[in-house]
Amino acid sequence: MSNDKYRILSTRHLTDSSIAVAAENGILIxxxxFIQIKPVTLPALKGTTPGWNNTYTSNIFQAPNVSVFTSANAINVLEQHYFSIGSDRKNGLFTFFLRDHANICxxxxxxxxxxxxVFPDCNILASSPYGSELAAAIIALGNISEVNFYCGNQRxxxxxxxxxxxxxxxxxxxxxxxxxxxxxxxTDYDGVLFFSPSAVKSYLSTNxxxxxxxxxxxxxxxxxxxxEYTDNKIIMSTNISEDALVQTAIFYFNNINCYE
Structure with missing residues (x-):
């Protein structure tokens, strides 16, 4: 017999460890x-040299160039669809060499x-939880005149x-x-985990x-x-990470009387 007291839905893939931790606290996830990521191939980014089609891609991540990311999806796409050279992808020696010491915000x-x-020995020049704050941190560095911004179509x-x-x-x-x-x-869930505005829109378009x-x-x-979509109770995680969001849900349901 299940000991789960609460059932919640995650609108995005979770690690097995997050699901297990929730289960240990009486929560079935x-x-x-509700969102699929479709890679976009940019010929200009991949380069045109036959047999070495990612030479240009890797070179633009070398210092002094500055790369900006506001989503892990962009880095995943680069790794899986741009940083590969046929059979050399297995060891990755060439691509890792050219991505060494990348400047990243x-x-x-x-x-x-x-x-x-993905970027071994990278230099993290700036990091903030939100795009507006990240922009302010980049400006505050005082020596950045140009950046390469890798993103999705809903940025x-x-x-x-x-x-x-x-x-x-x-x-x-x-x-x-x-x-x-x-x-x-x-299912009438006790809670729903949302990781992005696009997931909010996708979920509530049919539910x-x-x-x-x-x-x-x-x-x-x-x-x-x-x-903008619901009057239901909304609780924000203390940090922008999967673990923090799951822990926020666990804390809420373990202390539900405090929220009444």
Whole structure:
């Protein structure tokens, strides 16, 4: 017999460890991806040299160039679809050499973690939880005149707009698309985990939230998007990471009387 007291839905893939921790605290998490990531191939970014089609891609990540990321999805797409040279992908010696000591400015949490994984020995010049704050941190460095911004087709305007207003040139590379993957759910969940405004829109395009369902948002931007669609209780995680959002849900349901 299950000991689960609460059932919640995650609108994005979670690690097995996060699901296990929730289960240990009496919470069953079901996962349904409401957003699909579709890579976009940019010929200009991949280069044109036969047999070495990612030489240009790797070179533009070398210092003094500055790379900006506001989503781990962009780094995943670069790693899986741009940083490969046929059979050399297995050992990655060539691509890792050219990505060594990259200058990076990125969102904290999962994006920062992925940046450190994909770009060995990178220099993290600036990191902040939100795009507007990241832009301010980049400007505050005082020595950045141009950045390469890797993003998706649903990226927000705050970061590039703020940088441009400060006189910083932004070379924007849209390397993936956020594709809504709405699905009707028939379960009355006690809570739903949301990781992005696009997931909010996708989920609520086909589902109505029961009045008792609590919405958990990974950050301020997602919480704001939820407020535009529902009057249900919205609780924002203390940090923009998967672990923080799951722990926020665990704390809420373990201390539910404190929220009444």
């Amino acid at each position: 079901e996962v349904k991806d 990125c969102i904290s949490g999962k994006t920062l973690q992925k940046a450190r994984e 927000r305007e705050e970061l590039p707009s703020t940088l441009k207003q400060a006189g910083i040139r932004v070379n924007e590379f849209v390397i993936y698309e956020n594709i809504p993957a709405p699905e009707v759910t028939t 109505r939230l029961p009045g008792k369902t609590v919405c958990f948002a990974i950050g301020r931007t997602t919480a704001t998007a939820l407020g």
